[in-house]
Amino acid sequence: MSSFLQLAFVLAIIILAAKLGGYLSTRIGQPSVFGELLVGLLLGPSLIDLTHLSFITDIHLGETISQLGELGVLLLMFLAGLELDLRDLMGSSKVSAFSGTLGVILPVGLGLLAGELTGMNFHHAVFLGLTLGATSVSISAQTLMEMKVLRSRVGLGLLGAAVFDDILVILLLSFYLALQGDGSGFLAILLVIGKMILFFALSIAFGVWLLPRLMRQTARLNISQGVISLAIVILLFYGLAAEIIGGMAAITGTFLAGLMFSRTPESDEIKGGLHALAYSFFVPVFFIGIGLSVNVKELDPSALWITLMIILIAILGKTLGAGLGAYLGRFSMLESLQLGIGMVSRGEVGLIVAKVGLDQGLLSPALFSAIVGMVLVTTLVTPPMLRAAFRVPKPPPAVTEPEG
Template sequence: MTPFLQLIFVLTIILFASKLGGYLTSRIGQPAVLGELLVGLLLGPSLIDLTHLVFITDRHLGEVVAEFGEIGVLVLMFLAGLELHFSELTRNTRVAAFSGILGVLTPVGLGLLAGRMFGYSFTNAAFIGLTLGATSVSISAQTLMELKVLRSRVGLGLLGAAVFDDILVILLLSTFLALSGGGSALDIFLVLLKMIAFLSLSAAFGLWVLPKLSRRISKMPISQGMLTFSLIIMMIYGLAAELIGGMAAITGTFLAGLMFARTPEKNQIEPGLRSLAYSFFVPIFSVNIGLSVDTHLLNLNALW
């Protein structure tokens, strides 16, 4: 088979298996994402190793699937933002800040402690703690949306905490590099300045420019014009988060969703985007997490 046909084959298996796994877990009262993750584990190197079967000759196929999954998580977080109102999120600022700070400091502290207990130097142990402090909220957001509790106090607190988490981890990492000799106080200031610049620019654009552009685009005789426009803005916010703010792209797409949620055109965007996301991109993202796990690498003897 040509590389293109190999890709089609793998995507077909992933989509079919993900929906089957999601259906089976939903039948026992669990979120569909659980089934998709388990399917990924079965299709990955732990058992079947789908992207390395004997007739799969394209060695970059796994990377292509992973990139489809990355698009999936961007769309997923955009949808999460689209379901919320900015005012709802700001009302839970205190809860989000407290959760985000504890959500970083607790794993960082425990990682540092564990590293020291295993004999690592303070610097190496601190780095281990910082890697544990970096978390992703995408699976949690998907689960909350499936359970229809995204706009609950817990859901709002979780998503707000994710933004604080992203900012705090980057600041802590910059401080760590400065103190360990890899940077300076100026570097920390620049990191903070870049974050403020991104958040300020994205908020200004979303509050004052985006509504006017959305109104104009919605009146133009363009096939699926608003949906395409929203995807373009989503990707611009994701790029800006990485390149300007030094933050995760999913933070940018989440903010883009929040901005579109304030516009009347939201109702034109959401149905088509939801269909696109949950029929193709999001299942690939969920399965790809399992595809990335190889349980053979676990050394269980190290636990004893």
């Protein structure tokens, strides 16, 4: 079987399994993403190992699937931004700042404290904290979109908090790595901050002044699906710019691109075209790909208690930290809980931070294994926890007795 036929076979299985898992998940009252994540775990090396079956000889097949999945998460976050109004998101900036900041500080502090109390090497404890501070909001964004509450106060606050979270984790990571370098730590931090500011300035300037004109000109041209094609090109460039210029996650760039496109008259056309493309192909590959990248068999049994401790800190740290930030921003207790739960998933962002620590020799293999377990569990539990939190009935408004 040729490499192309192997790819076609694996993609067919992935998409079919994703849709079946999503359907069964909705039948038991859970978001479809929960079923897709579980199916991915079953198809991965933990059980079936789809990309390494006996007749699969292409050694690059797993990497190809992973890259297609990365396109899926970029499209997912672009569509999340496209659903929102920039003015509404700016209106929740106070909540986003508080939640994003406290949602990083508390888990990082708890991780560092837990590492010190359990006798970990200081560098390991620091990187454990940094990994716990990361958030991957793509899982929560998909769940909120399914429940049709992405435009709610909680949805707006959650997505804004994720941007603050990304910025703060990158700054802390850069700061720590710079201190391990050649003594130019302060200059390195200034460079990181300057690159972030430059990215946001260029992205917003392009989105506000040039993008509407470019879209109008493209819409007038006799090009098949020209508007949608241009949207794909620009969202990919935003993702590239976020990584290369801003030093941030590409999903932050594509989310910002979606916000910029939401201001254009062509936003509905783009939404319809990309929604079909994303959810019929790329997004299922992304969610299944998360399971394909994790091998439960490789988790270190001797580090089970450390894994359980990290999982507990990961869930409580984000829920309490981001939730407290939302409460300080004048959210109700229920809304604060919902936002805090939405920040729990670490997903691919947590793995990226942990991989940096492993490559730099600042994480032990056993601790990295425990972190992988934490990332897997937090990714799996976030959708059902979020669904349950939104099912809690709101308290009735207080009734004031008439005077006299």
